[in-house]
Amino acid sequence: MELLTRLEKYSKTEADVVAFKNAFTDETITYSELWSYSDKIAGHINETVDNDKQPIVVYGHKSPLMLAAFLACVKTGHPYCPVDISMPQERLKDIVEASETKLLIAMVDTEVTTANKWTMADVNAMVAEDSVQLPKDNYVSGSDVYYIIFTSGSTGKPKGVMITAGCLDNYLDWMEQIMNRSTDKKQLTYLNQAPFSFDLSVMDTYTSLYTGGTIWSMEKRLQEDMGLMHAKLKESGLNVWVSTPSFMNVCLLNKEFNGENLPDFTTFLFCGEVLTNKTARELMKRFPKAEVINTYGPTESTVAVTEVVINDEMAGSEHPLSIGYDKPGTKIFIMDDKYTYPGKPEGEKGEIVIAGNTVAAGYLNQPELTADKFFKLSTPDGDMWAYKTGDEGYKEKELLYYCGRMDFQIKLNGYRIELGDIESNILEMDDVTYCVVLPIEKRGEVKGLAAFVTLDHPVEDEFEYSQSVRKYIAEKLPHYMVPKKCIVLDEMPMTNNGKADRRALKEML
Structure with a gap:
């Protein structure tokens, strides 16, 4: 595997x-x-677990030894399942059970108990052991599963997305091309903000390791102290920013977050959420020398499969930003429910289907769900492994545009409404820093819409402000898309992955 080959080389040339x-x-x-x-931890794994390619759970936060544990797993032929300490113990239990693991490598203690038998090992004790020489024949490669990231499932239980070594190598080869295009500097420092259990972390962590860079990791305690965080950022020497747009919006609230104070930034990479024109404009104004890159991709396609450099014309347009061009080795189709080549013509909306060399192998121990979401797509160039994203979009001049989750579309009084359309328009208001729109339901029927917003200033009269939002939207969208109510929050509830917690918001209605 190219990644492991490079890391062994760097251990000598960049020791x-x-x-x-x-x-x-x-x-x-x-x-x-x-x-x-990683060799020391791998030696312990070989003594503890049979070489049966069973997943190994790695539990912790932003410890450097998390990375050593990840590598130890794949050196012994095992995929790893990263679990962050911010996850509830019940979710850790679900993942331990679903993975059928025989070993949990822990950075911190956990008292989780499950029905299946497994061993917990303290990583600090493992690295205190003697190093062993490992046969490279055991390294994961090609179609072997490299990592398994668990995402929320519709049943209430998490589903494990299996990403192969081949998928990761193909993804990293593309990311290296992007970095080489963005900057002449070879040894870059990358921001790691997302927890390792969120696949966005793969973008910064493994791109940095693949290219011999430095990962500058921001743990949760630092993110919770904004004053300290901005002080640390000024000393960081960071070159490459990787985060969701939500986290960037929080950082932009500080006027000192700019190119004058942070002169080393060359690249801002976004994934995981919609990047608004407003955020892009503000960021480009503050960092005029850096590239702002928008990307798109679900966990099931190895982080991201599209990218586009946002220019002034795109950011200044009233048209939502594109999510990019297909990456090499990937073809993105817009399809109806027949899922046949070549899909819908340019300009027509449909489901985004991703086919190519970074599409996941499927879901761990869930063959029926895998068969429902993944399929072989017949094309004139041969069969391609494909994934149905559940996202709606369209293509225009080879650029992909995202129109929201198909399951975020609702019907109100017979009108089909895309909630993301309303959110994007509210976010264009000067003082709005975050917005989520949800349906107001009674007995299973949608009766109206509610907008939740955070602002860059306090509000004395929430009712008056709510009316101003409704008036603003009424001038931009049809009457049936105007929210009945607008709720101003001091801060938006977030999931561990840095996205708005829609379930928590729904409980407020």
Whole structure:
């Protein structure tokens, strides 16, 4: 596997280069230490677990040894399942049971108990052991599963997305091309903001490791102290920013977050949510020398499969931003429910279907769900492995445009409404920093719409402000898309993945 080949090389040629730094605790690990520690952990895995390619759960937060544990797993032929400590113990239990793991490598103690038998190992004790020579024949490669990230499932139980070594190598080859285009600098420092259990972290963590860079990791305690966070950012020397747009919106509230104070940034990469024109404009104004890149992709397609550099014309347009061009090795189709080649013509909306060399192998131990969401797409160039995203979109001049989740579309009084359309328009208001629109339901029937917003200033009269939002939207959208109520929040409830917690908001209605 190219990634592991490079890391072994870096352990010698870049031995003393910091591979990972926790910006809150100042803990670091060099490329030499990363390779050595992963060998030690791998030796323990070989003694504890049969070489049966069973997943291994790795539990922790932003410790440098998380990365060593990840590598140890794949060096012994096992995929790893990252679980962040911010996840409830019940969710950890679900993942341990669903993965059928025989080993949990822990950075911190957990008292979770499950029906299946497994062993918990303290990572600190593992790295204290002697290093062992590992046969490279056991390394994961090609179609072997490299990592399994669990996402929420409609049944209430998480589903494990299996990403192969081949998928990851193909993805990283593309990311390296983007970085080479964006900057001449070879040894870059990448922001890691997302927890390792969220696949956005793959974009920064593995792109950095693949290219011999440094990961500057921002743990939860640092993100919760905005004053300290901005002070640390000024000292960071960061070159590449990776986050959801939501996190960027929080950072932009600080006027000192700009290119004058943070002169080393060359690239801003966004994924996981809609990047609005408003956010892009503000960011480009503050960092005129850096590239702003919008990307798109679900966990099931190895982080991202499209990218586009946002220019002034795009950001200044009233048209929502594109989510990009297909990456090499990927074809994106717009399809109806027949899912046949070549799909819908340019300009027509339909379901976004991703086919190509970074589409996941499927869901762990869920063959029926895999068969429902993944399929072989017959094309004139041969069969392609494809995934039905459940996202609606269309293509225009080879650019892909996202129109929202198909399951976020509702009907109100017979009118079909895309909630994301309303959210995008409210976000164009100067003082709105975040917006989520939800249906107001009674006995299963949609009776109206509610908008939840956060602002860059306090509001004395919430009713008066709500009326101003309704008036603003009434001038832009049809009457049936105007929210009945607007709820101003001090802060938006967020999931562990840095996205708005829609379930928590629904409970407020």
